Structure formats: C-alpha cells, structure tokens
Amino acid sequence: MKIRSGIKTKVTGLLKKLALPLAISLAANPLAQADEVNSTGLAVTEDTVKVGILHSVTGTMAISETGSVQAEKLAIEQINAMGGVLGRKIEYVQEDGASDWPTFAEKSKKLLVNDKVAAVFGCWTSASRKAVLPVFEQYNGMLYYPTFYEGLEQSPNVIYTGQEATQQILAGIDWVVKNKGAKKFFLLGSDYIWPRTSNKIARKHIQKLGLKVVGEEYYPLGHTQFNSVINKIKLKKPDVIYAIVVGGSNVAFYKQLKAAGIDMTKEKPLVLTISVTEDEILGIGGENIEGAYAAMKYFQSIENQNNESFVSAFKKRWGDDIVIGDVTQAAYLGPWLWKAAVEKAGSFDIDKVRAASPGIELTTAPEGYVRIHENHHLWSKTRIGHAQADGQYDIVYETKELMEPNPFPKGYQ
Amino acid sequence: MMHSLKQIFPRHDLIAFAILAAILAIVFPLTMDIFRLNLVGKYLTYAFVALGLVLCWGYGGILSLGQGIFFGLGGYCMAMFLKLEASSPENTAIQSTPGIPDFMDWNQLTELPWFWEPFHSLPFTLFAVIAVPTVFAFFIGVAMFKRRVGGVYFAIITQAIAAILTILIIGQQGFTGGVNGITDLRTFLGWDIRTDSAKYLLYFVNLVLLFICLVIAQCVRKNKLGRILVAMRVREERVRFSGYDVSNFKIFVFCLGALFSALGGAMFTLQVGFMSPTFVGIVPSIEMVILCAVGGRLSILGAIYGALLVNFAKTSFSETFPELWLFAMGALFISVVLFFPNGLASLYQEYVLPWIKARFKPRVKTKPEAKVESKAKPQPELSEATDDSANLPAGARYEN
Numbered sequence: 088m089k090i091r092s093g094i095k096t097k098v099t100g101l102l103k104k105l106a107l108p109l110a111i112s113l114a115a116n117p118l119a120q121a122d123e124v125n126s127t128g129l130a131v132t133e134d135t136v137k138v139g140i141l142h143s144v145t146g147t148m149a150i151s152e153t154g155s156v157q158a159e160k161l162a163i164e165q166i167n168a169m170g171g172v173l174g175r176k177i178e179y180v181q182e183d184g185a186s187d188w189p190t191f192a193e194k195s196k197k198l199l200v201n202d203k204v205a206a207v208f209g210c211w212t213s214a215s216r217k218a219v220l221p222v223f224e225q226y227n228g229m230l231y232y233p234t235f236y237e238g239l240e241q242s243p244n245v246i247y248t249g250q251e252a253t254q255q256i257l258a259g260i261d262w263v264v265k266n267k268g269a270k271k272f273f274l275l276g277s278d279y280i281w282p283r284t285s286n287k288i289a290r291k292h293i294q295k296l297g298l299k300v301v302g303e304e305y306y307p308l309g310h311t312q313f314n315s316v317i318n319k320i321k322l323k324k325p326d327v328i329y330a331i332v333v334g335g336s337n338v339a340f341y342k343q344l345k346a347a348g349i350d351m352t353k354e355k356p357l358v359l360t361i362s363v364t365e366d367e368i369l370g371i372g373g374e375n376i377e378g379a380y381a382a383m384k385y386f387q388s389i390e391n392q393n394n395e396s397f398v399s400a401f402k403k404r405w406g407d408d409i410v411i412g413d414v415t416q417a418a419y420l421g422p423w424l425w426k427a428a429v430e431k432a433g434s435f436d437i438d439k440v441r442a443a444s445p446g447i448e449l450t451t452a453p454e455g456y457v458r459i460h461e462n463h464h465l466w467s468k469t470r471i472g473h474a475q476a477d478g479q480y481d482i483v484y485e486t487k488e489l490m491e492p493n494p495f496p497k498g499y500q
Numbered sequence: 501m502m503h504s505l506k507q508i509f510p511r512h513d514l515i516a517f518a519i520l521a522a523i524l525a526i527v528f529p530l531t532m533d534i535f536r537l538n539l540v541g542k543y544l545t546y547a548f549v550a551l552g553l554v555l556c557w558g559y560g561g562i563l564s565l566g567q568g569i570f571f572g573l574g575g576y577c578m579a580m581f582l583k584l585e586a587s588s589p590e591n592t593a594i595q596s597t598p599g600i601p602d603f604m605d606w607n608q609l610t611e612l613p614w615f616w617e618p619f620h621s622l623p624f625t626l627f628a629v630i631a632v633p634t635v636f637a638f639f640i641g642v643a644m645f646k647r648r649v650g651g652v653y654f655a656i657i658t659q660a661i662a663a664i665l666t667i668l669i670i671g672q673q674g675f676t677g678g679v680n681g682i683t684d685l686r687t688f689l690g691w692d693i694r695t696d697s698a699k700y701l702l703y704f705v706n707l708v709l710l711f712i713c714l715v716i717a718q719c720v721r722k723n724k725l726g727r728i729l730v731a732m733r734v735r736e737e738r739v740r741f742s743g744y745d746v747s748n749f750k751i752f753v754f755c756l757g758a759l760f761s762a763l764g765g766a767m768f769t770l771q772v773g774f775m776s777p778t779f780v781g782i783v784p785s786i787e788m789v790i791l792c793a794v795g796g797r798l799s800i801l802g803a804i805y806g807a808l809l810v811n812f813a814k815t816s817f818s819e820t821f822p823e824l825w826l827f828a829m830g831a832l833f834i835s836v837v838l839f840f841p842n843g844l845a846s847l848y849q850e851y852v853l854p855w856i857k858a859r860f861k862p863r864v865k866t867k868p869e870a871k872v873e874s875k876a877k878p879q880p881e882l883s884e885a886t887d888d889s890a891n892l893p894a895g896a897r898y899e900n
Contacts, residue, residue, distance in 0.1 A: 144823045183822035188681065188776050190818075193539065197819070200535045214680040214776070221684045221773060225694050239606055278671065279679050280606055287608070307671065308679070495594070 124173055125435045130203040136175045136435060138163070138422070139182065139198035141209030141219075146186025151334070152211045154366055155233050155418035156181070157405045159208045162422035165400070172426045173435070180204060188218035195219040199226040205435045206231065208421040211414070213237060213281055220245070227437050231421030234414050235361070235383060237284035238494035243441060246424060247464045247492075248457075249417040250384050252285045253499065254490040255361045258469035259382025260292050262484050263327055263359055271301045273325035273356070275316060275332065278305035282331035285361065288499045289329055295498075301325050306332070311339035317347045320356070330360045337367050341375045351474075352378030364412025365478060373478035385416040385454045386472045386480040397453035410478065416453050423449055424459065456489070464492030508722040512856050516801055516848070517714070524707055534696045541703040541771045543811035544710055548764025550791040550803035551710075551717055552757030557789070558797035559721060560753045561733030562650070566658030567761050567788050569665055570633035572780030574762025576669075576676075577632055579775035580616060581625035582685035582693075601682070607674035616675075622689060629766045630759060637758030641751035648747070650736075659782050666781040681776025685769065693770060706767045710804070713760050717800045720756070729753060761788075794836050796845025805844050 130137035142152040163177045180202050182194035198204045206229045210216045223230050223244040230245045238251035263269040276282025301323040304316050332340045351358050358379040432443035447459045458466045466489040472480025549567045556562045589599040597610045618624045669676045731739045740746050769775045795806020817825035840846045
C-alpha cells in the first residue's frame, strides 16, 4: 500500500513533465466567418476557400490516379487565374489515399473534420468510394468522383462526373450490333464489382436485342495468364470480345491475344472494351491493341475548341509526352462543376451547393457539353474510339443525344 | 505455486504500466480532439497484434507473418454482425432483395447465406470473435508444431495462409464483400457507433481490453511459462530433452497471439466502421511485425509504443508530404533498426529505467535482498533473463 501512494506522487510528477511536450495543440484556426457565403463553418475566409484532393499518389493505384490529381490541380489553377470562386482563391489540401481503402476513409475524415474543406475531389476505385461514402454522409461533405463506375449508387453527398455503367455499355453494344453486325458476344472481366455489374447489364442488353452471349469469364485482379480463355474464345468464335479487364492485367491480356494470332485490326472477332483509356495504352503498347474499340465519353482526340485548349494547357502544365484519358477529363470537370454550383447557390454551404447542382451545365467541358442530372450523375455523350498504333483513339462514332444517366436501371438488375 | 502479485508486477513494471495508462487514458483524451483520439484508438487496435507478436516472436521465437489472418477474422466476425444490423429491410428497401447486405444484392444473391444467419445474435458474434481465430490458430499450430515445422518454414506458411485468405475473401465477393470489404456499418444494438460520444466510449473500451491483454501477457512472461518460452527460443532441443512438450507451448502461445489479434480486429471494426481484405493479407501482416520490431520485440509495453509511434508517423508524414511520405517511413524504420536494434524498449531500459531505479533507491535500501540487486548495473529483475542473456547477444536483456 505504501508503494502505491509513492507511485501516485511519482506518477503525477511524471505526468506534469510528459503533458507539456505531448500536448499537441490542435486548436482549430480561428477562421474569419464570412457568414453570408458560409454559415456552416467551412474553411472559407475573405479571400480563400479550402478544398481537398484525395487520390492515391503512392501504391498500385498511383499510376491511374496521378492523371486525376494533375487534372484537378490544373482546373483549380485555371479557376484561380480567372479570379477564383465567389471572389475567393481556391487552396487545396492534398492527401494520399495510398491505394488503401481504410486510408481513404481516414483521410476523408481528416479533410472534412480537421480541414473543413468545402469540397473534395477524389477517389478512383469503387472500393475507395465505398469506404469514404459513410464519412461524407455523416459529416455532410461533397465529393466529386471522376471514374466511370458500376452505378447502383446515388448519394446526396457525391457528384459522379464519370459515366455510370449503362451510359457506357448500351451505346457501345448498340453500335457494334448496328454497324458491325455482331451476333455473338464473349464477356470477359476482372473479378470485382465493376466488371461483374457491367457485364450483367451488357448480358441483359444483348439478350434484349435477341442476340447471344457465348461465354462469360472472370479473372482475379492482377491476373496475367489469359491463354486458357483465349483458347476458349477461339473455340466459341464470338463476333465480339467484350473486355472489362483492368489495371496491369490489360498488358498481359492484349499481348497474349495478339500472340495467339487474333489480329484485332481484322475484327474477327472484334474487341470492344470499356476499361482501356489512353493511360492504359501507355502500358499495353499501341501496337498490341491496335484495332480494338473502346466505348467511353472522352478521348484525347476529340476535335473541338474546348478540348484543344484543354489538351494544350494540360501538356503545358504537366509535360508534352503526357496522355489524357477518360477519367482524367472527368476529374478536370469536378472543380468547374463545383464552381458553377457554388456561384449559382451564392454560397459554399454544402446543402445549398447540393440543391444548386442539378441542372448545372458546363459548355466549356473538353468533352463538349455536360449537365448534372437530378440523380447527381452527368448527362453526357458516349463515343466509340478505334485504337491506333500511336496509342490514340480515332473517334468513329458519337451518340447524337446526351445519354441519360441511370444508376438503377430497371430491367438490368 | 501461485506467483504473488509482486512477483508478476515488480515495482518498476507497475510504474511503466501506470505511465502508459496515464498517457493513454488521461493525456491523450485531454489533449486531442475526437478525430485524433479515434485515430489513436485505431492505432491501438494494431497494438493488440503487436502484443501477441511479442509473446509469439519475441518470447517464443515463433515468427508469424500472418497475424493479419486473425486480425481479419476477428474484424470480419464483428463486421458481419454490424452489417446485418445495418441491412434491416427498411434501410435496404431500394434493393431487389431487401434485408440482405447491399453487396450481396449487387452480386445477385437473393437470400442470406447460412453462415451469416447466426451473426444476427450478439452473444454468438462475441463468441465467434474469440473462438473462430483461436480455433483456426489451433489447427494451424497443431498441423505445424506437432510436425516440428518452425522458423522460416513456419513464417512462409503463415504468409501463404494470409494470401489464401485474402484471395478467398476477394474471390467470394457475394459472401464477403470482396475487395470493397464490408462497409457502412452504423449501429451496435441500435447504438450509433459513428457519433463522437460513441467514439469516446469505444476508445475507453478498447483501452480496457488492451490493458487486460497486457496483464495476461505480463502474467505469461513472469510465470514459468514465460521462462519455458524463452528457453524454447534459445535452445529448443534442450527444453525437449528436459521433458517438456515443446509443441504444446508453441500452440498455446500462438493461439494467445491470435486471440489478441482478433480482439484488435473486432475493436478496429467498431471504431473505424468497416473491414476490408486489405487487413488480412501479407503486407499488413508484415507491417504488424514492423510495429513489434520498432517497439522492441521483447517488450510488451514497447509493442504499444511501437504501434503508436509508427502509425503517428505514418499519419503525420502522409499529411505533410503526401507524395514522399513512404520515404520518410523507410527512413524511420532504418534508423530505428540502425540505432536501436532492440526497438524503443532499449531506450527505456537504458535511460528511463535506471532513472526510475535511482529515484526509488532510498526505499529499496531498507530491504535486504534489494541491496544485491542495486549493486548490479542496469540488470533485469528476474533470474529468467540472466540465464538467457548468457546465451544471447546483449539485446536479450531488453525484456519488459
């Protein structure tokens, strides 16, 4: 008992010594409250507004997400050069999701709770979005998510600037059926939610058209041995290989396809993909994928005034040998859409920005014109690109009308 | 037979425990906002794993590179319970089959798989959190140790199991949530775990559990069992020839490590609100070994400090240099290994402990047997450690 009381005094003495260095002051910086444009305590001052950028800049996803980071920074710099948003310069806080979904959740919480950012531009994979979604809903943040994805989601706290699955898939399949007379399809994908959901939609659509799916196969992420499926493809003789292979697996898949004697330029069978942008072709090699078709909303080769100035600004900022893929362009839209919504709302408040978002148009989008739908996705055109040996796509088709986003497609679930 | 409390908790160990308790239970909650405190809570869940590794690896010499398996199993059991609660038919009315977790609906499952059913019950879940990983560890242990598989082979096999489990979870996404994991967990028996007050409470629950585990670990190392473990690590054959069944001890300590990890996993799920296969695989398992090594693999308290230091560093480096933080982490690991081969615990042993002992000298003097002790240089308290430091490099002294 004596000992215990002795310890007590020693411990309190120790505590006093420890407390000082350990007391990390995390006191919130007293921000000038600009009430009329910010009634909820966001990090907005008289001349600045803080936003977050949350992508993986380390780890396996860094190669894909770097383009998005560059696009978002470019957009922010351009907006600042034009005078900012509601007269305030945008400052960004960049955090690294490190290709690790829990880290995304942690960092998003940090951005919302500690930094009190007015919007976050970020995430790439569906897994990272699923991880941060509860955080954004709990702390009422606003996320601008750039990747084309599987749909089945509609959060009041997310603006989806990429296409959801039906926008990408239906137009592509209709096009090969109408223009290439395709009758038999072989579906192929990496094994996770996006390819599986997308192929489910594709299968339903193919069946609706009265055509046939002759095979459907999935391989784990990172898989590199596609010989057995290529043999199956040769056996089943489909008209179209519908490929949703992602990431590094693409390199192995297209090389092995070519090595197995399937010449994509002869289009027998034809390869249609929704997962290979110009960024992936850098890894695959243009000569290995020459002749394949891709269905998405943006290609670097789109010819219009907006895109020309976007591509040249992007190259000027980040280097001449850079390529721009679909997601990079979608990421570029994020800050602009947010700016438009804030200015329409006349406030940075999340609720007001959300309410102002549906109907926001962007006539300066590199892809041409986009508009935010009630369901927080974008109306956009879908285009078919024809892969060239130089790693670029020739655009062979674009939908006449904007495709309506339909994240919960009836009859496709 | 029974060791007295004093033998299990010699005075300077008590002080060390008290310092840790004061930092975690008083200093941190008073100086940090709830966001940071919740992060600390998350770091401390890794400390459970590191603590288990101190016993397995530091004491027993069993290097497991698959502790993520048990962390994950514990976490998934808890996540299944919480997910079922979050997937009530009202919450999931938008799905084609309401009442089942959302990812099952995306994967075209139309009814709950049979092995999910029992997770509607909290008692079963708590039982499963403890039993599933422990029983799994028991089977691995029996299969390996009874055949005298050890050392590098054991490490490789645990790694393989971790890889297999990750592939299984990712591959069976309809049943497990796949790569996305089990996300969007909201309530625990109707109690919203996402609120600030819940986070405070969970932090302290986590702390209490951690200290229970610490006390268990302290009992193990101060008991005969602890000495046998050390003996096994140093001269396994000799222990066997002395008539001990080495494999049983190994199985026990491996199961205990698994149990600690599982508790950590379950607390992780509760505090962070989701579970994903990124905690099960090889990389997180190795990270957990690093936590243990940074803290000092022979020190149960060091494991806690190691987990805190590494994760604090990770968070602050990555917030400050989002693109270069991995290099900073690398530098941290290299410098710890270079300058403190026995981890943070060696700092304690060399600087803090002598200071504490000096402070207590006047008291100690009155006791006759303590005089002998005070003559020796910074020497560990029990004969256990002296035996083994004869056989080991200097590092083996740093046991606390």
